[in-house]
Amino acid sequence: MTLEYWREYRTYFxxxxxxxxxxxxxxxxxxxxxxTLIKHPDFQQLDGQKSLLNNNFKDKTVIIDVTESTIQRPKKVKNNIIQEKRKNIQ
Known part of the structure; x- marks a missing residue:
């Protein structure tokens, strides 16, 4: 049951x-x-959210690039759209 819960994200129901x-x-x-697994010494990394505060993680640095960049989009030309629609109507 536990493996199904973890692996397949199924509901308890x-x-x-x-x-x-x-x-x-x-x-x-x-x-x-x-x-039971959390208490076992082989699974001490599963202590919960407070385990992230250990000294093991303080020397790690994560850098995320969030610079903005412009996206070139084609300009809308209304005249071409209307002419194409008129050509298809006959």
Missing amino acids: HIAKSYGISESSCYRNIKWIEN
Whole structure:
């Protein structure tokens, strides 16, 4: 159930229906697995959002280029559009 929840982004409702249990039981089972994995030493990187505040991440720098650039678009010429429409009407 947990792998389906993580991998397929299915809702608790749909996973519960697949296994024939209630939605709340599905939720409790998945949360229990997640909490058990978080406590295991091999999965310490899953401590949550506060794990990002560790010293391991303070020396990393991310640079994002957000400069604006103009986009060249063709100019609209109304005379050509009207003439084309008139040519097709006969």
